[in-house]
Amino acid sequence: MSPSLTAASLSERLAGVGLARHIRFYAELGSTNDEAFDLARQGAPEGTVVVADRQTRGRGRMQRVWVSPPGRNLYLSLVLRPDIAPEQAPQLSIVAGVAAAEALWGLCPGVTLKWPNDVLVRGRKLCGILAEMRAAAGRLDFVILGIGVNVNLLREECPPEIAGIATSLREETGGALSRAEVAAVLLRSLETAYRIYCREGFSPLRARWLERTDMAGKPVRVVAGTDVYEGRMAGLDDAGALLLEEKTGGIRAVMAGDASLVKG
Known part of the structure; x- marks a missing residue:
């Protein structure tokens, strides 16, 4: 049995985490990002965290479905209100990727980062990040960081379309984990990375991202709609964009x- 996730278990393990001062737990939501966005629009402060046991309309980048079964x-x-310009907001997806990879490494050594915001193990997706923002009159109002981690999902429970490309902490480690504990490890890591970002800027987090990816210096193909770009990965620019040497x-x-390594 997978350990249950409750408001009480979250509150206990997240005590003292500044980025989780206001926890809202739901048995079911359409989307945690949509709920957090609505709360932020109503004035919810930084450090508001929305957690759901199940999502009925979970999504990743490019409106892709994020499989979100209960239990x-x-x-x-997470609601963030950083004092940055709107054009800097994409940096936070990179910051979140670093935090997630460093947190999950402690539970499952061997995780890597794939641009822009996937955490992989042995080439299979373990965690995804979706960043959304609202800005007005040239000022950033808030950023919502949505993070999905496959914790106790079994391979036979995966829909056929993702069975070959997804994995979970349970599949990789052989045992069930407390989702509340994973949330605590993740949010503590994110708090550390976010404080560094607010204090020192993007450069140290960009460097840590590059240390965690296996794409650096290798041939990469990026499919962006009908456009396809290829080149050697030369780094990330100041906005978190992928730099390709053509x-x-x-x-x-x-x-x-969508970025992938070019094989052969």
Whole structure:
């Protein structure tokens, strides 16, 4: 049996975590990101965390469905109100990726980062991040960081379309984990990374992201809608865009798309 997730278990393990001062737990939601966005629009402060046992309309990047059965995984969204310009908001997806990878490494050594915001183990997806923001009159109002972690999902429970590309902490470690404990480890790591970001800027987190990826310096293909870009990964720019060194010798910055290593 997977350990149950409750408001009490979350409150106990998240005590003292500044980015989890206001915890809202739901047995079921359409989407934790949608709920957190609505709460932020109503004035919810930084450190508001929305957690659901089940999502009926969970989603990842590009409106892809995030499989969200009850009793298995961790689905949470966090309200942030950083004092940054709207064009800097994509940096927070990189910051969250670093925090998630460092937290999950302690539970499952061997995790890597795939641009822009996937945490993988042995090439299979363990965790995904969806960042959304609201800005007005050139000022950033808030950012919602949605994080989904496959905790106790079994391979036979995966829909056929993701069975070959997804994994979970349970599949990788051989044992069930407390989702509340995973939430605590994740949010403590995120709090540390976010404080560094607010104090020192993006550069130290970008460096840590590059240390955790296996894409650096390798041939990469990015599919962005109908456009396809290829080149050697040369790093990340100041906005978190992927830098590709193309065959011409030029550097292309790609802000969004599906990236993969070019094999062979």
